[in-house]
Amino acid sequence: MGVIQVQEPGLFTTVQDLGREGFGPLGVSASGAADAISLRLGNRLVGNAEGAAGLEMTLLGGTFLFPEGAVIALAGSDFGATLDGKPVELWTAFESRPGQTLRLGPTRSGARCYLCVRGGIAVKLFLGSASTHILSGLGGHDGRALRKGDVLNIGVANVSTRERSLSARALKDLQPRKILRVTPGPQSDWFPESSQRLFFASTYRVAEESNRMGLRLEGVPIPAPAGGRMISEGVALGAVQVPEGGLPIILFVEQQTTGGYPKIANVISGDFHSLGQLRPRDEIRFEQVDWETARALLRKQEELFATD
Amino acid sequence: MRYTFADMVTSAGEGARFQSASDQSLLVTFGQEITLHSHQQVVKLLRLLESETVAGIRNLHPAFCSLLVKFDGLRLRHEEVEAILRRYLERLEEVNLPEPRQVEIPVCYGGEFGPDLAGVCAMHGMTPAQAIELHASAEYLVYFLGFVPGFAYLGELPEALVTPRLAVPRRRVPAGSVGIAGNQTGVYPFATPGGWRLLGRTPLAMFQTDRDGLSLLSIGDRVRFTPISAERFAALEKEWA
Numbered sequence: 001m002g003v004i005q006v007q008e009p010g011l012f013t014t015v016q017d018l019g020r021e022g023f024g025p026l027g028v029s030a031s032g033a034a035d036a037i038s039l040r041l042g043n044r045l046v047g048n049a050e051g052a053a054g055l056e057m058t059l060l061g062g063t064f065l066f067p068e069g070a071v072i073a074l075a076g077s078d079f080g081a082t083l084d085g086k087p088v089e090l091w092t093a094f095e096s097r098p099g100q101t102l103r104l105g106p107t108r109s110g111a112r113c114y115l116c117v118r119g120g121i122a123v124k125l126f127l128g129s130a131s132t133h134i135l136s137g138l139g140g141h142d143g144r145a146l147r148k149g150d151v152l153n154i155g156v157a158n159v160s161t162r163e164r165s166l167s168a169r170a171l172k173d174l175q176p177r178k179i180l181r182v183t184p185g186p187q188s189d190w191f192p193e194s195s196q197r198l199f200f201a202s203t204y205r206v207a208e209e210s211n212r213m214g215l216r217l218e219g220v221p222i223p224a225p226a227g228g229r230m231i232s233e234g235v236a237l238g239a240v241q242v243p244e245g246g247l248p249i250i251l252f253v254e255q256q257t258t259g260g261y262p263k264i265a266n267v268i269s270g271d272f273h274s275l276g277q278l279r280p281r282d283e284i285r286f287e288q289v290d291w292e293t294a295r296a297l298l299r300k301q302e303e304l305f306a307t308d
Numbered sequence: 309m310r311y312t313f314a315d316m317v318t319s320a321g322e323g324a325r326f327q328s329a330s331d332q333s334l335l336v337t338f339g340q341e342i343t344l345h346s347h348q349q350v351v352k353l354l355r356l357l358e359s360e361t362v363a364g365i366r367n368l369h370p371a372f373c374s375l376l377v378k379f380d381g382l383r384l385r386h387e388e389v390e391a392i393l394r395r396y397l398e399r400l401e402e403v404n405l406p407e408p409r410q411v412e413i414p415v416c417y418g419g420e421f422g423p424d425l426a427g428v429c430a431m432h433g434m435t436p437a438q439a440i441e442l443h444a445s446a447e448y449l450v451y452f453l454g455f456v457p458g459f460a461y462l463g464e465l466p467e468a469l470v471t472p473r474l475a476v477p478r479r480r481v482p483a484g485s486v487g488i489a490g491n492q493t494g495v496y497p498f499a500t501p502g503g504w505r506l507l508g509r510t511p512l513a514m515f516q517t518d519r520d521g522l523s524l525l526s527i528g529d530r531v532r533f534t535p536i537s538a539e540r541f542a543a544l545e546k547e548w549a
Binding site: 021022023024025026027028030126127133135136137138183184185186231232233234235236237238239256257258259263266267268269291294295298299302 | 327328329330331332333335337340341342354358366367368369370371372373374375376378381382385386452453454455456457458459461497498500515517522523526527
């Protein structure tokens with residue numbers, strides 16, 4: 001079994017797969033890759049199951065040595081990767097010979113780049129998933145972001161390894177968006193029409209303190225709704241909460257399972273991966289779609305994966 | 309927490325409200341207020357969905373008087389999930405909840421473990437002994453777990469102890485800290501940021517990855533806090549390490 005030696009961890013690199021669903025009653029949110037589409041595509045490129053664990057790098061990538069070599073693919077944003085100094089391409093499987101070093105730098109596009117290796121990253125599963133949950137320090141590699149000197153095990157590859165890639169056109173359809181499509185939130189009707197208009201007309205900036213728990217937005221505050229008295233309730237991934245100050249927060253993969261702020265909207269599932277590529281200071285807008293459209297967009301996205 | 313005769317005679321599932329919370333989730337709400345009855349409805353529906361699982365339902369987020377049902381949008385539509393849940397709701401009366409589990413949590417109050425005890429006492433014009441007595445005198449219901457894994461929302465705090473949360477949350481609250489906020493109390497399972505006022509700390513691990521069920525507390529449990537000395541805290545911490 002091969003290993004990955006972490007020579008530089010990068011800004012914030014964690015082990016992620018597609019997360020753990022089903023533990024909401026324990027207060028455990030799903031976690032998982034912030035841009036699940038990229039992780040799935042990266043895994044396909046190296047012949048893994050789509051949900052195999054990979055490394056999620058954030059804004060600044062790390063430096064990794066492969067003493068026994070590995071088959072690697074990078075997916076998501078372009079972090080200017082080089083293998084022993086030679087540029088390597090995104091969205092293409094390549095081989096590292098034993099002793100070669102993969103170096104990634106600062107992002108040239110979105111927030112996250114995924115490093116997938118044939119065989120996946122092997123860590124002890126927590127509640128059936130390899131995903132790191134940072135706030136509680138559970139899952140992944142010791143429940144934390146990688147550090148210099150960490151050594152990760154590479155899993156055993158499938159016997160019937162078959163590399164699969166998507167067409168350029170499919171990749172284009174999966175490009176992250178800056179105009180996020182939303183459906184109404186459970187408390188949308190608490191917000192008067194003027195507030196709704198403001199929400200959909202405004203450009204918001206992603207705040208520096210955004211993370212895997214939530215994306216905090218800066219811009220024109222939305223007046224507090226006069227609706228009812230909010231009782232904490234279960235919250236969905238992508239919920240757009242409006243706390244007292246009026247600046248929205250989008251709940252993300254390491255979300256709290258319950259929340260006490262009114263929700264004006266919810267990002268559609270088909271745009272979740274776009275949230276994972278948003279960087280601090282990126283500007284975004286919201287666009288309302290109906291339930292049927294949201295369903296159709298999710299179905300269309302999955303159909304792209306069904307093709308080889 | 310109000311519990312009236314009117315609540316008791318409401319038939320199961322009646323008045324349950326369904327809302328599409330996102331394109332892959334449906335929120336079921338029982339009433340507009342936190343009552344023992346509405347909470348029991350939540351627990352019964354949760355238990356029924358856990359024992360008779362539905363293909364395509366992926367996760368459940370219970371709260372005071374609602375249950376968020378997350379589902380696979382490629383397999384199910386909101387209307388289908390609602391129809392399934394309505395059939396489950398008709399059977400809620402069949403669900404026999406077991407006698408609530410009684411859990412005792414030892415707490416060392418005040419000092420470095422309870423940095424807000426003095427402030428809370430000052431706000432309410434009571435002595436630390438009175439505040440501790442009040443906090444440890446009540447039996448609390450675990451309404452649900454949320455915020456982080458294993459964080460139980462416990463209610464209700466005796467009226468005289470009801471205190472707003474800190475204006476500026478702490479960046480790091482140590483694991484095991486026992487806090488109050490509004491009419492609730494709870495124990496931080498992990499060192500996390502937090503805005504609840506801290507009265508003390510327990511040496512108990514609230515969430516362990518090697519324990520069956522993982523979380524010390526689960527929805528519907530009854531909890532009591534028992535004051536212990538700093539020496540006892542140290543001894544228990546050593547014993548349970």
